[in-house]
Amino acid sequence: MRILIVEDTSDVAEAASASLGRAGFACDIAPTLADARACADITGYAAIVLDLNLPDGTGRDFLRDRRRGGDLTPVLVLTAQFSVEERVGALNEGADDYLVKPFDLRELEARLRVLTRREAGRAENRVRLGSLDFDAGAQSLRVGGAxxxxxxxxxxxxxxxxxxxxxxxxxxxLFDGLFGFENADVGTNTIELYVARLRKKLSGSGVVIETHRGLGYRLDLDG
Amino acid sequence: MRILIVEDTSDVAEAASASLGRAGFACDIAPTLADARACADITGYAAIVLDLNLPDGTGRDFLRDRRRGGDLTPVLVLTAQFSVEERVGALNEGADDYLVKPFDLRELEARLRVLTRREAGRAENRVRLGSLDFDAGAQSLRVGGAxxxxxxxxxxxxxxxxxxxxxxxxxxxLFDGLFGFENADVGTNTIELYVARLRKKLSGSGVVIETHRGLGYRLDLDG
DNA sequence: GCACGGATGACAGCTTCATGACAGCTTGGC
DNA sequence: GCCAAGCTGTCATGAAGCTGTCATCCGTGC
Structure with missing residues (x-):
């Protein structure tokens, strides 16, 4: 799950990136609208965190342009003050959620999880497959109850x-989803490595990760 | 599905070719306009990915010439900067889509799929025929549900x-669609081989691949 | 029956993937 | 601020299976 953080205050951006990174999101930071446009054009994101006050314009313009261009990526807007007008304006322009600064990092994480979950068409964070029980919110994984x-x-x-x-x-x-631009030089072998590690932990769960040579990987129930 | 990539930066071209290859496209790379013209004259393509800045001219000339010559092959233009003028110009000259560099490989794949799909007159990537269920996007194939x-x-x-x-x-x-120039020395027997392998996997699906001696192969519903 | 195009099984080469070991770095505890 | 533990990603080696060639057999039309 890749997230774009559009925010010019580097402290806030870094903190959010670190926190979300811990939560399993790969984050890219764009300090200006120009950067944000460039990033959004380059790659797809599971969601965008958008500050409204930026050095080269307002995030609302960015949001409007995106929506007009047919981009449906979920956007969470950060508003500096509790201004009802600004809030409503952003939502009207296509924002999916908003958060008033200063905000709690856990709150941000939770809301992003809701937004990205909606995208994937799941009703809740918790997924049960075979004897696998995975809760993306709590980052907890159970196999056969253990x-x-x-x-x-x-x-x-x-x-x-x-x-x-x-x-x-x-x-x-998978690589794009796991690593942001900052880790672009990581070898692709890494994916194979993590697939191997995951397989070990999922063994006996009834869920398997199939290898399709030359094509990729597929997760599904065994059999 | 054969794709021509007209792009002089070999890194970009190679990466795109590798990624699209994985997605089931056979790619030829042309680093100059002259090469592109030669390739396009020799064989037909399902789509052309066209960079605008090339060592021996601009891709727009190439595009205009092709369209004037009655060639309707879908063309996806790559523009280096987010220049509305260039973008609109290219679309006016007959481009079917554009992508701003640097672009994401998934995006390229998705857009090419749209272009080539449109060509084939299909509304979505998923096709059901008899008990066959084929999804080109997910690269998944089901026969009778399995x-x-x-x-x-x-x-x-x-x-x-x-x-x-x-x-x-x-x-x-079929050969042209499966192999690019780099594999031009592959024996034509290979097609027969893959037809045989496919037939085995499609058996019982109600879909057959008929042989028409001296003419070619035809896929259709049985009976 | 003969010739030619196609079908198909077997096989070797090569790409792709799996996996153990290891070194560097991050993180958290004290 | 230090130390320990564990997470990360690289490398090397070996396995797996995709790919295309070859040889042989089939079947169709003349």
């Missing part, structure tokens, strides 16, 4: 695969 | 045959 510890990257990968259950996911796609 | 695994080449061949369902496809056409 808690299994998994690292951030492993959970991110699992989340991606589950969101695209039954579909063959090309390695590039 | 998932059937197929390799990249098999899927590419199936995609071609389905896109031209009911029509006799000459072996050369």
């Amino acid at each position: 808690a299994v510890t998994a690292t951030r990257r492993e959970l991110a990968l699992l989340n991606l695969l589950i969101a695209n259950r039954g579909r063959i996911m090309p390695k590039e796609r | 998932a059937v695994t197929a390799t990249r080449r098999e899927l590419a061949l199936l995609n071609l045959l389905i896109a031209n369902r009911g029509r006799i496809m000459p072996k050369e056409r």
Whole structure:
């Protein structure tokens, strides 16, 4: 799950990125509208966190342009003050949610989870498949009732695969979902590595990650 | 589905070719306009990815010439900067879509799929024929509800045959769709081989691949 | 029956993937 | 601020299976 954070105050952006990173999101930071446009054109995001006050314009313009261009990526707007007018304006222009600054990082994470979950067409964060019980919100994973510890990257990968259950996911796609631009130089072998680690932890759960040579990976129920 | 990538930056071209190859497209790369003209004259393409800035001229000239010559091959233009003028100009000259560089490979794949799909007159990527259920996007194939695994080449061949369902496809056409120039030395027997492999996997689906001696193959419903 | 195009099984080469070991770095506890 | 523990990603090696060639057999039309 890749998130774009459009925010010129680097403290806030960094903190959000770090916090969301911990929660399993891969974040890119854009300090200006120009950067944001460039990033959004380059790659697709699961959601965009958008500050309204930016050095080269207002986030509302960005949002409006995006929506007019047919982009439906969920957008969470950050408003500096509790201004009803601004809030309503942003929502009218296509924002999916808003948060008043200063905000709590956990709150941001929770709301993004709601937005990205809606995108994937799931009704709740918790997914049960076979004897697998995965809660993206609590980042908890259970296999046959027993808690299994998994690292951030492993959970991110699992989340991606589950969101695209039954579909063959090309390695590039998984790579994009797990790593932001800052990690662009990570070897693609890494995906294979994490698939192997995940498989070990999912063994006996009735859920398998199939390899489709030359195509990608697919998660589904065994059999 | 054969794609011509007209792009002088070899990194970009190679990456796109690799990614699209995974997605089931066979790609040829032309680093100059002269190469592009040569390739386009030699063989037909399902779509052309066209960079505008090339060492021996602008892609717009190429595009205009092609359209004047009656060539309707879908063209996706790559523009270096977010210049509305350039974008509109290209669209006016007959481009079917555009993408701003640097672009995301998934985006490129998705858009090419739209362009080539439109060509084949299909409304969505998913096709159901008899008890066959084929989704070009998810690269998934089902026969009578059961998932059937197929390799990249098999899927590419199936995609071609389905896109031209009911029509006799000459072996050369299939060959061109499956292999780019880089594999030009592959024996034509290979097509027969993959037809045989596909037939095995499609058996009992109500869909057959008929042989028309000296003419080619035709996919259609049985009976 | 003969010739030619096509079908198909077997196989070797090669790409792609799996996985264990390891070093660097991050994180959290004290 | 230090230390320990564990997460991360690289590398190397070996396995797996996709790919295309070859040889042989089939079947169709003349």
